[in-house]
Amino acid sequence: xxxxxxxxxxxxxxxxxxxxxxxxxxxxxxxxxxxxxxxxxxxxxxxxxxxxxxxxxxxxxxxxxxxxxxxxxxxxxxxxxxxxxxxxxxxxxxxxxxxxxxxxxxxxxxxxxxxxxxxxxxxxxxxxxxxxxxxxxxxxxxxxxxxxxxxxxxxxxxxxxxxxxxxxxxxxxxxxxxxxxxxxxxxxxxxxxxxxxxxxxxxxxxxxxxxxxxxxxxxxxxxxxxxxxxxxxxxxxxxxxxxxxxxxxxxxxxxxxxxxxxxxxxxxxxxxxxxxxxxxxxxxxxxxxxxxxxxxxxxxxxxxxxxxxxxxxxxxxxxxxxxxxxxxxxxxxxxxxxxxxxxxxxxxxxxxxxxxxxxxxxxxxxxxxxxxxxxxxxxxxxxxxxxxxxxxxxxxxxxxxxxxxxxxxxxxxxxxxxxxxxxxxxxxxxxxxxxxxxxx
Ligand code: S3P
Numbered sequence: 001x002x003x004x005x006x007x008x009x010x011x012x013x014x015x016x017x018x019x020x021x022x023x024x025x026x027x028x029x030x031x032x033x034x035x036x037x038x039x040x041x042x043x044x045x046x047x048x049x050x051x052x053x054x055x056x057x058x059x060x061x062x063x064x065x066x067x068x069x070x071x072x073x074x075x076x077x078x079x080x081x082x083x084x085x086x087x088x089x090x091x092x093x094x095x096x097x098x099x100x101x102x103x104x105x106x107x108x109x110x111x112x113x114x115x116x117x118x119x120x121x122x123x124x125x126x127x128x129x130x131x132x133x134x135x136x137x138x139x140x141x142x143x144x145x146x147x148x149x150x151x152x153x154x155x156x157x158x159x160x161x162x163x164x165x166x167x168x169x170x171x172x173x174x175x176x177x178x179x180x181x182x183x184x185x186x187x188x189x190x191x192x193x194x195x196x197x198x199x200x201x202x203x204x205x206x207x208x209x210x211x212x213x214x215x216x217x218x219x220x221x222x223x224x225x226x227x228x229x230x231x232x233x234x235x236x237x238x239x240x241x242x243x244x245x246x247x248x249x250x251x252x253x254x255x256x257x258x259x260x261x262x263x264x265x266x267x268x269x270x271x272x273x274x275x276x277x278x279x280x281x282x283x284x285x286x287x288x289x290x291x292x293x294x295x296x297x298x299x300x301x302x303x304x305x306x307x308x309x310x311x312x313x314x315x316x317x318x319x320x321x322x323x324x325x326x327x328x329x330x331x332x333x334x335x336x337x338x339x340x341x342x343x344x345x346x347x348x349x350x351x352x353x354x355x356x357x358x359x360x361x362x363x364x365x366x367x368x369x370x371x372x373x374x375x376x377x378x379x380x381x382x383x384x385x386x387x388x389x390x391x392x393x394x395x396x397x398x399x400x401x402x403x404x405x406x407x408x409x410x411x412x413x414x415x416x417x418x419x420x421x422x423x424x425x426x427x428x429x430x431x432x433x434x435x436x437x438x439x440x
Contacts, residue, residue: 001052001096001121005420007392008432010409015258015306016438022246024049024239025267026427027173027201028295030057030100032237034108035209036078037066037086038184039232045076047239052426053098060105063089064114083230084112084159084185092117095151097124097352097397097426100174103132106155107178110141111185111228113159120151123352123397129153132178135166139182139190163188163228167221170347171320173198176224180206180213186228194222198320199271204296209235238295240267244324245428246302247275248403249438251332253304254284255411261438264301265294274322275329276302282309282336309336311381316344323347327404330359334368335411336381343376352423353396362393362405366416391417399423403431410435 029049034057036043048054050070058068058076065087067079081087086108093116095102102118106129109116119125130149137143140158145151163186166179176192180202183190203224206213212227246266253259268276268288276286285307288300309332322329326348333340348355360372367388369380389412395402402424409416424431 001422001425006422007417007419008421009415009417010406011415012386012412013252013256013410013439016249016253016256016261017259018438019262019264020249020434020438021264022241022249022266023051023428023430025242026051026053026244027100027199028205028239028297029054030104031201031205032239033057033061033068033078034104034181035205035232036234037061037064037068037080038083038108039080039209039234040082041080041234043078043080043234043237045078045237045239046074048076049239049242049427051429052096053101056094056096056098057101057105060093060101063091063093080232080234083232086112086114088114089116092119095120095124097121097423099124099127099352102129102151103174103178104181106132106136107181109155109157110136110139110182111159111161112157115154115156117154118151121397125151128350131170131172131175135164135175135179136182138164138166139186161186163190165191165193167193168195171196171198173202177202180224180226183226183228184211184230189225189227192224194224196320197222197271199269201269208296209233240294240297240299241265243267243272243275247325247328248407250275250279250286250302250304251328252407252410254279254307254309254332255335255407257306259304259306261304262301263304265299266302268298268300271321274318275325278312278314278318278322278329279332282312282332283307284309308384309381311336311338311340311379313341319344324400327355327359327400328407330363330377330379331404331408333379333381334363334370334387334408335384337383338381340379340381341376343373346375351398353398353401355398355401358394358396358398358401359404362401363408365393366390366408366412387412389414389416392419393417395420395423397423399426399428403428406435410439
């Protein structure tokens, strides 16, 4: 990342039109690299997200012995070392801004006989790691972390590790995945109990790579079992477009008058698609064209047309299926007719920034009527009027705050000034160029 912030003003947009694609899914991209590195032999990945977060995962897997290359045509190949075959990294693993890389790799390392140091940027170094330290310690790994269970931290993996049955105390796909990945090299059966379902890419992909993983439902909870000492078979993976990235363009097209936009190849895994459900319930015109399957995930092209939106009370049960999309939903709500109420969003306070606080401040600064509660925001929409605009708004090293407020700028009268656009590259390289393309 460049040393100095790169501010930018996002001005009132022409209608968004034409056909576009968003980059590959971030969650699936991280997992492709990790599982590819843990398989024996050559895995290929097309459509990998080449954002800074995913590149941090690639670099870490290289440091632990995997050979990872990108061909001219954008295909990635990974020569894996096999479960149990990771090597002691010589240097600290630099995780940048990426919580997913950090938490999932802590799981991977927990059951290998190696140790590693994790470092991160200022945002990542504030985020809680206790939620993975706890179950991985039960499995035998030991940790020495910075005060408050944060980075920088050191992990000593345990070989052999001990299988556990662990009930998730927070709805977190990262914690679930950390324990399942640790289970890969742990003799016996490791079980994660998930009271509230979260994104299931790890389960789908672990099975795809040949792990013995089963899921049963017991009294409304998901019990996920993985058999350890697994052998993973290399795969050819096609990564679908990231619904979390598509969400910025969906909301932009709904808000900017005259828009009629097709976003191709969007992943619509039900554990990720909550934003589409909620925007439709608000009156958003979002059609699914050409539904199909890509890389074991449901995918469609989305046609999004400018729509008059109405405020809504968002069911907190939907939160895990749209956990990364609340910042941009808040933007949509700010321009809707009437009141939007959200709750049950405590987890937003421990993302790349405190997203409730950051979005309340940013939206208020550009003319929206927002009040912050303990676990959500309440927003009185403009009734379809453009937001006033203004700024500079503060992004707190959080890519999704930056992109959400860029979308607010497109649907504002005077434009919105963002203090720093650098974080966008963590998950969505090419975001600004795509806006220029579809708003031309
Ligand atoms: C992710 C899980 C979510 C999400 C993050 C990616 C994953 O985090 O916010 O962007 O790939 O497993 P939590 O597990 O903390 O909810």
